[in-house]
Structures are given as C-alpha cells and as structure tokens.
Amino acid sequence: MADYRFIRACFRQKVDRTPIWIMRQAGRYMPEYRAVREKTEFLELCKTPELAAKVTLQPIDKLNVDAAILFSDILTLPEAMGIDLKFGKGMGPQLSPVIRSRSDIDRLKEIDPESSLSFVMQTIRILRRELEGRVPLIGFSGAPFTLATYMVEGGSSKDFLNLKTMMYKNPKTAHALFAKLSDAVTAYLNAQIAAGAQAVQIFDTWAGICSPIDFDAFVFPYVKSVVDRLNRNGVPVIYYCNGGSTLLSRMRKLNTDVIGVDWRIEIDVAWKEIGYDRAIQGNLDPCVLFMDRKGIEERVRDILKRAGGRPGHIFNLGHGVLPTTPVENVQALVEIVHELSREDRA
C-alpha cells in the first residue's frame, strides 16, 4: 500500500503531520452535496455508484482531508437482509417489519455483498480508480448492536427499550440476532476490503447506552467476532463507539488498530485508558465548528497537546459533522490541524 499518512497513523508509525478526516465529511453542510441531493433521494444516492462516488470525493478536493470515506448508510445492510427501509422527510429512518422474535431473525437473509450490496462494491471500485492514490479509502459498517437497535426499534429510539427487553427477557433471541448480524457485518466488510477499501471503521453509535455488564454480554463478543474474522492484511480496523467513555478498557480487548472516541472525555485520559499500543481517533466536539477560527484553533491546540505528538493519533470529530456547520470552518479545521501538528513535529 502507498505510504499514506492516515494508514501510517492507524499503525502508530511516524507521520509528518497528524492526519485528519471527518465523520460525515460528505454531507449536507457542503453546497456541492446539497446540489446532488436536490435531484436525488438519499437512498437512491447511496445506491447509485457514480453519484455515491461523486459525493465521496467532494470533501477530498474541498477540505484536503487525509482519507476518503465511502458515502453510504449503515442501514443498507439491514435492507440487504430483507428489511424495508425508508427515510421520511425530516424524520429518522423507518425500518419494517421490526425484529422481535426468533422467527423474525430466521427470516433475515444471509447477505451476498457482491449481489445484494453490489452498489457499495461498485462505488468502492470507482473511488479507488478516481482517487488515483491521492488518499486512502475507508469502508465501514454499523456494528451488530447498533444495527440491532434500528432493526428491533424500527428506527431511532430514546431508551431502546424493545431491544433491551429482548436482551433481558429472551437473551437467546438477542444473541441469535447479534450473531447473525456479526456474520453479515463480517461478510460485508470483507467484501469492501476485497473491492478496495484500504481501512474499515465499525460504527457502534449506540453501544454507549449499555451498562458495562450488558456491553460484556451483548456488544463485545459480536464486535470481537467481526474483528477476528476480517482480512486485515495491511487494512487497519477502527472501532468507534459514541458515549463509550466508560467502556474503553473493554474496547481495547477488541484488538482493533484504532479506537475512536467522542468529545466527552479528554483524549489523553482516553488514550491512557485504552493503552498506547492502540491508535486513537478523535475527538473535537462537532459544535466547536460553530466557533470562529481563533476558537477552533484553541480547541485543536488543546487536543493536539493532550495527544502529545505520540504516533497513532488521527484527528476527527467526536461525532458526525452537523448539517448546518459553515463549510469554511471545516476547511479551517483541516488547515489548523495540519499546520499545528506539523509545527509540533518540526
């Protein structure tokens, strides 16, 4: 693999400056993205490789980030398993039928990514060609637990009571669902790697609602099972869990190359907890991008100082960039991270 700054940092190798990419870097905050979306529904965009590749590339040119991330949605995987998926105007995703019983789970299809998710593989192939080696391409999937929240609740949730009730009253059913999702996520990510993804991120957006005891029983084993079965061969694996600050010592045992953390914890405290034999990704509060340049610079400086110039820091937000973020502030962020971290290393 070419000598990419981002990939080197994932493996804790020395870099000339701290690499940065931004969760949801292809998205609504960019006028170029909105122009595409004016003519195309969200899911149609995900499923049209030429367009998905196009919006993936928009932030590469505009922001100078150090990695591209496949434009897609974590819920295309449940859809490929036979769940109907809709994104209503101004509403979150709606999935039906909801998964509640063992027979609901048995009806879920095993995926063959090259057929039912061929649009993703095709997008990756186009991107590898069009990126021409400028920056590496990150593939991704939702984690089993996070996918299950949507499939059991039928969409977003506040307290995730249906899934937790399944875990508590019918643990065998819950384990069967997580196991099936773990197989699907493994197949999906390995197909992305085969198609050309040069790194993969596992998004566990909702695992942070679990108590440590539930994380140990219902989250950890299924992420571990994915990670252990990935064709990693030079492809770094990132696990990102929102709101997971109390679970970091557990996440360490997943043996991913990188752990992504949100902004609710100081990055030095998090890294110490995770251990310096793992790379860390994060962790600016997305709302900081509504500050002026001076304010953004102060916060970036604090994070870089806490990361201590140690090899293995990938700069990112602690969660996805917000749709109303001024694009020039996102550009400023990338510039600031590059400038300040280059100075640090000089």
Add this chain to the structure above:
Amino acid sequence: MADYRFIRACFRQKVDRTPIWIMRQAGRYMPEYRAVREKTEFLELCKTPELAAKVTLQPIDKLNVDAAILFSDILTLPEAMGIDLKFGKGMGPQLSPVIRSRSDIDRLKEIDPESSLSFVMQTIRILRRELEGRVPLIGFSGAPFTLATYMVEGGSSKDFLNLKTMMYKNPKTAHALFAKLSDAVTAYLNAQIAAGAQAVQIFDTWAGICSPIDFDAFVFPYVKSVVDRLNRNGVPVIYYCNGGSTLLSRMRKLNTDVIGVDWRIEIDVAWKEIGYDRAIQGNLDPCVLFMDRKGIEERVRDILKRAGGRPGHIFNLGHGVLPTTPVENVQALVEIVHELSREDRA
C-alpha cells in the same frame, strides 16, 4: 431531624439497610397516577398542591421507598421567570420565547418563590403534614445548564447546538444566563428548604453532553454557586448528572453530600473516582425493571456487592423509571434492595 435511613445514608452514617427511592417514582407507570392524570393536565397537576401532594404520596404507600420526592417539573422555574411553557400531546415540552440574546436574558424575571412558585411551597407544606414523618421529603430543581438547554433550544434537543453556539460565540451572554439561573435555582431551593424539604436534588440531566473543558467553564461554576449558597443546615444536597461518567472527579469538587450516577459505569468504579468521602446514589439501568424478579435480583446483587456495604450508598435507578414499567417489578426492586442489603449488614 428524625433519624431517617435516607438522610443518614446521605451523610454516610450507618444504616440498617440500603435506602432506596426512584427517580420519577410518582409517574405514569402507576395506575393510581394515570387515574389522576386522566382528569388533569400535567402542568395543572404540578400547580394544584392537593393533587401534586397526592401523587407524591402514591409511591410511598405502594412501594415502601425510603424517601418521597416532590411531584413537580424542572420547567416550572423557567415558567416563573416569564417563559411560556406547554406540554403538547406526545411531544416534549415547548418553551417560548427562546432565549438567544442578552436582552432576552434581561427580560427574565427574578423569581420570588413564595409568590410565583407558591404552589410548590404549598405542596411541600401539605406533604410534610401528610407524610407525618414516615419518610423524608426531597425537593429539587433543574441545574442552571440543564434549564438553559430548554430555554435556549425551546425544548428538548439532540445536539444542543443553539446553546453551545451561544457558549462559543457569545460566552458573555451564556455566562449571564447561567448566572441568572444560578441565582434563581438558589432562591428556589432555599425556599423549598424553608418550606420543609428535608433534602434537595439538583438535576443536571443534560450536562453530560459537555466536553470536560465546557463543563469546567459553563457548568461547574454555576452549580457550585448554587450549592455554596444553600441553607444546608442538616439538609443533604444531591447532584445528579446523566451521562456524566467522565466528569466525576470534577463533580466531587461541587461539595455536595451525594452524587447520583447513571448505569453506564460500574458503581464501584464511579465511587472510587468520586471519593469515599461523598455518598453515591444509583445506579440500575431503568430497563432492568422489564426483567423478571430473578433477573432484577441478580442486577441488584451486583450493584450492592460493588457498593460493598459501605455507608453512603442510596439505591436508585440511573435515570427516571420508564412509563411502561410493570409496577410489580418496581415493588419487587424495593423489596429486593431492602432484603439483600439487610442480609449484607447482618
């Protein structure tokens, strides 16, 4: 003050068994509460002292909990400051006008709790009479930051961008708002204490969305200012912050008697971080109350074991009881906590 188990535990004195009360113990999960609500809108209920006292007492008889908590809503305080408050059917609270500028803040009224919140004081007086010393009465208020989220956002929020933007772009405005709220919360809680509240809890439901740097600048000083100005004189003070596991060492410096924690952290880990010279309240996942009795017992046993029989543990959920919780499971929880903790101490 009478020798209450709950009050003793707040001050880390020995008790015969671990006291328990439950956040939102007067609420929708109880048929008796629903019967009252069928005839009375939520806000009208809060503002009718006889009815508010009645629903406060319902869980005392039914559950055998060790404390009563005033039935009210944290948003009656902003309303007393001149904000219009509505609870739409199936929607969260709606507040108007939203607070965005210095002049919006200047227009907020200073409260005189005995006049603009007289219904709360009256409820407390009725309750002290009707409780006849059976259990102590907890008063409460929202914390300045959490109240500000509702006042600036106009209701609940996902990313709290308006408040954070105010903090980041117009910090002086945000500080003025927090300071004004800090004065109002202090006056409100001191009036509750004067009216007969025997303990007070400060709810900081949303402070957990803050990075540590923001907590230090915008949350901590204003809670501290409340706590420092309370007429504590034998009245224990509890600070509860949802999702605040990364902030515990900071919360310690608030000098409250008790810190309430959610279920995302093991209570032994939390207590060690807080320090054993503070009492701790928590921390069962509310969803566990959907398990059967055996399951609930297992989880309670784990928490009690982690708390180690040390004086100063008050059992509670990590967040409010959910509206669809089976009432017999809440009863079972109280029984189990009392039984197991009495055995531990025998």
